[in-house]
Amino acid sequence: MNQVALITGGGGGIGGATARRMAAAGMTVVVSYYDRGATEKVRGQIAAAGGKAEALSVDVTQAREVKALVTEVAQRFGRVDVLANIAGGSFYTKRIEDFSWAEWKEVIDVNLKGTFLMCREVAPIMRQQKSGRILNTASNYGVTGSALRAPYAAAKAGIITFTRSLALELAADGIRVNTVAPGPTDTERVMEKETPEARRQRWHSLIPLGRTGKPEEIAELFYFLTTPESAAITGQTFHCNGGLI
């Protein structure tokens, strides 16, 4: 049967690579992102490679938009086999006293609340199917903490334990829920802020493999967690960071 994967953050670096990986494996991929143009670009890449994809924009912090997105996916495809919550970001690097309440909420909402809203809408569909795989996205910072990224680290730590709770809640219905925690990854968004040389100098000595990660390497881990080879895995956090932690 043709599997349907819904991917938030699908217009971004890791989300786009994951969308392409799932499509290459034969899944029908719904690429969701806040920015319509980026979503269309990934949809076009998948189509050009012979895959099946739809582009639908969503702001994952808005309950109404999330509900509309999932309703549309359910109507058009009749099922959701894989939900990958990849929308997120740290957005700010600054001291705690400089964070406004609005900025704090923005970071918590895009990462943690968005994951909750998506899961809340998709879980009943997977329950009816008696199958499904949910993949959430954390970060090494969700375990180690990060100076100047307090809300991001808090949100990512929250996602790790939200995942465990949801895994226990949905296990009896044959639904697996896991977290992927990428380390420093060369996405367009971070590469815009830093030269490759500055990035190399910052990370080289800290990462045993001596380099930052590629979005495609994170995508492989997301894909593995959708396959029957990972049938006995739920509630876990999978770091992919070259040995950083």
Added chain:
Amino acid sequence: MRLKGKVAVITGGAQGLGRAIALGMARAGAKIVVADLQADKAEGVAQEARALGAEALALEVNVASEPAVQRLADETFKRFGRVDILVNDAGVYLKSPVVSKSEEEWERTLNINLGGNFLCARAFVPAMRRQKSGRIISIASSIAHTGAKEFADYAASKAAIIGFVKALARELGPDGITVNAICPGSANTDMPRRHRSEEEVMARLKATPLGHVLEPDDIAGSALFLASDAASYITGQAYNVNCGTYMI
């Protein structure tokens, strides 16, 4: 054929998880070396692998013996010329309370379960370094995190494997070698049956959040992933495969 042309050495490969990993890797195109104390059973697994079309070598090896591990490395290089994947699965699981555990029993567990990881890594790492590539996968256990009554030596050895794996990952990362552990929950093999009745074992195996009985092939699935090119950026990790019984 994700492991086509790769050479994989699997210690403890004669039965249980090791056998499933060895045959899984053979199916994925690897040439395998099945190393085990039980020579007959190891040869049986090698024959199964050959029936799948893979090249396979069986060797009688005590992983706690320096000369035996050296011979394993020598025979591997003589037959296949290289090593790409080392799976450390050989282990013992001996039950007794700490207060009555003999020093011999303690040493046997630590020397085989943990010392075998050290000796095998030491024997195969130089070749991996020269190739600038390699994958080391150690089978730890959920008991490394949870402990287990009357298996204190086993729990200590498995927790130590995780520490060893993380240290070795840092040491070998610059040479493009990844080192990871898998922590299986209780699996449907002979091992738990040595200390519990069949009814008890099956009841425990089914009592997981997923309600899925953990089979050796479930562990092989993760081992194959970690051995493949898809896991090129994963090192120093201990991945839990336990049907949701705990989440650390």
